[in-house]
Amino acid sequence: xxxxxxxxxxxxxxxxxxxxxxxxxxxxxxxxxxxxxxxxxxxxxxxxxxxxxxxxxxxxxxxxxxxxxxxxxxxxxxxxxxxxxxxxxxxxxxxxxxxxxxxxxxxxxxxxxxxxxxxxxxxxxxxxxxxxxxxxxxxxxxxxxxxxxxxxxxxxxxxxxxxxxxxxxxxxxxxxxxxxxxxxxxxxxxxxxxxxxxxxxxxxxxxxxxxxxxxxxxxxxxxxxxxxxxxxxxxxxxxxxxxxxxxxxxxxxxxxxxxxxxxxxxxxxxxxxxxxxxxxxxxxxxxxxxxxxxxxxxxxxxxxxxxxxxxxxxxxxxxxxxxxxxxxxxxxxxxxxxxxxxxxxxxxxxxx
Numbered sequence: 544x545x546x547x548x549x550x551x552x553x554x555x556x557x558x559x560x561x562x563x564x565x566x567x568x569x570x571x572x573x574x575x576x577x578x579x580x581x582x583x584x585x586x587x588x589x590x591x592x593x594x595x596x597x598x599x600x601x602x603x604x605x606x607x608x609x610x611x612x613x614x615x616x617x618x619x620x621x622x623x624x625x626x627x628x629x630x631x632x633x634x635x636x637x638x639x640x641x642x643x644x645x646x647x648x649x650x651x652x653x654x655x656x657x658x659x660x661x662x663x664x665x666x667x668x669x670x671x672x673x674x675x676x677x678x679x680x681x682x683x684x685x686x687x688x689x690x691x692x693x694x695x696x697x698x699x700x701x702x703x704x705x706x707x708x709x710x711x712x713x714x715x716x717x718x719x720x721x722x723x724x725x726x727x728x729x730x731x732x733x734x735x736x737x738x739x740x741x742x743x744x745x746x747x748x749x750x751x752x753x754x755x756x757x758x759x760x761x762x763x764x765x766x767x768x769x770x771x772x773x774x775x776x777x778x779x780x781x782x783x784x785x786x787x788x789x790x791x792x793x794x795x796x797x798x799x800x801x802x803x804x805x806x807x808x809x810x811x812x813x814x815x816x817x818x819x820x821x822x823x824x825x826x827x828x829x830x831x832x833x834x835x836x837x838x839x840x841x842x843x844x845x846x847x848x849x850x851x852x853x854x855x856x857x858x859x860x861x862x863x864x865x866x867x868x869x870x871x872x873x874x875x876x877x878x879x880x881x882x883x884x885x886x887x888x889x890x891x892x893x894x895x
Contacts, residue, residue, distance in 0.1 A: 544585065544589055544795055544796060544799035544818070545585075545586070545589045545817075545818035545821045546812075546813075546814035546815055546816070546817040546818030546821075547585065547795060547799065547814065547818075548581075548582050548585035548586050548589065548818075548821070549582075549817045549818065549821055549824055549825070549860070550814070550817070550857060551578055551579055551581055551582040551585070552579065552582035552586075552825070552828075553824075553828055553832075553853065553856055553857055553860065554575055554578070554579065554853045554857075555575055555576060555578070555579020555580075555582060556579070556828065556829065556832045556833070557832055557849060557852055557853040557856055558572055558575040558576065558579075558849050558853070559576065559579075560832045560833055560837075560841055560842075561832075561837075561840060561841060561842065561843070561844040561848075561849050561852050562842065562844055562845075562846065562849045563842055563843055563844055563845060564842055566845060566846050566849075569846065571846045572846065580788075581788060581791060581792075581795075583651050583654075583716055583721065583724075584721075584724045584788040584789070584791070584792055585792055585795060586651060586655065586821070587651075587654070587655055587658065587721060587722075587724035587725045587728065588724045588725070588727060588728035588731070588789070588792040588796075589728060590622075590655050590658075590659060590725055590728060591658075591659075591662065591677070591724065591725035591726060591727065591728020591729040591730075591731070591732060592728045592729070592731055592732030592735070593728075593732070594615065594618075594619070594659055594662060594663070594725070594728070594729055594732070595665075595673075595674075595677075595728070595729045595730075595731070595732025595733045595735075595736060596732055596736050597614075597615060597618060598611065598615060598665065598666050598673065598729075598733070599670070599732075599733065599736045599737065601614055601615065601666070602670060608666065608667045608668075609667070611666040611667075612663055612664065612666040612667050614666075615663040615666045616660060616663045618659075619656060619659035619660040619663050620656070620660065622652065622655055622656040622659055623652075623653065623656025623657065623659075623660065624656075625652060625656075625822070626650065626652035626653040626655070626656050627646075627653075629650070629652055629826055630645060630646050630647075630648060630650065630653075631646060632826070632830075633645055633829070633830070634646050636830060636834065636835075637835070647701070647702045647705070648705075649702075649705040649706050649715065649716060649717065650715070650716060651716045651825075652825075653706070653716065654706075654716035654717065654718060654721045654722065655725070657706060657718055657722070658718060658721065658722035658724075658725040658726075659725060661680075661718075661722060661725075662677060662680065662722075662725050662726055662729050664676075665677045665680075665729055670733070670737065673729075673733050674729070674730040674733040674734055675730075677726045677727075677729035677730040677733070678726065678727065678730040680726045681722075681723040681724070681725075681726025681727045681729075681730070681789070682723070682726075684718070684719055684720055684722050684723045684726065685720045685723040685782040685785040685786065686782050687719060688709065688719040688720035688723075688780040688781070688782060688785070689772040689774065689775040689776075689780045689781065689782070690772070691707060691708050691709075691719040691780070692708050692709050692719065692775075692776070692779065692780035693773070693774050693775075694708065696708065705717065706718055707719060709721075709776075709779040709780045719780065720780060720782065720784075720785045723785050723789065724785075724788070724789060724792065727789045727792065727793075728792070731750070731793065731796065734746060743800070744800075744804075747796070747797040747800045747801070748797075750793045750794070750796050750797040751793070751794060751797045753790070753793050754790040754791065754792070754793030754794040754796075754797070755790065755794070756790070757786050757787065757789055757790030757793065758786075758787050758790035758791065758794075760786060761782075761783040761784065761785075761786035761787035761790065762783070762787060764783045764786075765777060765781065765783035765784070765787075803815075813861045813865075816861055816864045816865050816868060817860060817861060817864055819864065819868060820863075820864040820867055820868070823863075823864070823867065824860045824863070824864060827860070827863065828856060828860055831856065831859070832856060
C-alpha cells in the first residue's frame with residue numbers, strides 16, 4: 544500500500560515539474576494531479592497504521608501506559624526531526640540561491656511528525672478504547688478544519704499558521720485536516736493487528752464496506768445545498784473531502800491485501816520494494832524531479848514525454864530501492880556469519 548502511494552506521488556510530482564504550460568489545462572494533467580492528491584492521505588494513513596502496530600507491540604513489553612506513550616512520542620519526534628533534516632538538505636542543495644523560507648516550509652513529513660505526536664496519546668488508553676479514541680480524534684480534526692481555516696489569525700507567526708491552518712503561507716499539509724488520516728490509520732492498524740488467526744480476510748471485507756460508506760456519505764454531504772459552516776473550501780478544509788479520501792484509503796487497504804495475498808504471492812515485488820524504502824525514495828525523487836539539474840527541462844515536455852519521464856523516474860527509484868535492500872541483506876548476512884563464527888570459536892573446547 545505504501546508502494547502504491549509512492550507511485551501515485553512520483554507521477555504527480557513528475558507531471559507537475561515537467562509538463563509544459565499549455566498541457567496543464569488538458570485532462571491528462573488534471574487527472575494526474577487529481578489522483579496525486581491521494582498520495583499524502585495514503586502516506587499519513589499508513590504512518591498511523593505503523594504507529595498502531597508499535598503501540599500494540601509496546602503493550603506486551605511496556606505494561607505502564609506512561610512508558611508506552613513516552614516511547615511512542617520519541618518515535619514520532621524522530622519523524623519530525625527527519626522532516627527538518629529533509630528541509631535543511633533541500634535548502635543546502637539550492638545554494639547559492641537558497642531561500643531561508645525553504646527551512647520553514649510545512650511539507651508532508653512535518654505534518655506527519657506533528658500528527659503522530661498528537662495521536663501518541665492513544666497509547667495512554669487500553670487496547671479496547673484505543674481504536675475508538677483514534678477514530679474520534681480523526682473525525683474531530685476533520686470537523687474543526689473549516690473553523691481553523693477561517694479563524695482570524697491576525698499577527699500569528701507564519702510558521703504556526705502553516706502548521707495548523709490549510710491554505711495559508713507556505714503550508715500545503717496543515718495539521719487541520721491532514722492529521723485526520725493518521726487517526727484513521729491508527730484505528731485501522733489496531734483492528735488489523737489484533738485480528739485473530741484467519742479473521743484478517745473478514746476484516747478486509749469490513750474495510751471495503753466502511754470505505755464505501757465513507758465515500759458515499761462524504762459525496763452526499765458535499766452536494767447538499769446547505770452547510771453547518773459559514774465558509775468552507777471543499778478542496779482544502781471541508782470534512783467531506785477528508786471522509787471521502789479516508790474511504791478511498793480503506794478501499795486501497797483491502798485492495799493491497801487482496802493483491803498481496805492472492806496475486807503477488809511470495810515472489811519479488813517491485814511495489815513492495817518501493818514501499819520498504821518509502822522515506823529514501825521520497826527524499827531522492829524530490830531532489831531529482833525538482834532539482835536545478837533538470838531546470839532546462841522544466842515545463843517543456845508534452846504529455847507523452849512526461850509519461851515517459853515518469854516511467855524513467857519510477858524505474859530509477861525501483862533500481863535504487865532494490866540495490867539498497869540487496870546491500871542491507873548482504874551486510875546482515877556477513878554480520879550473522881561473523882558473529883556466528885566468533886561465537887563458535889569462543890566456546891570452550893569441552894562445550895564444542
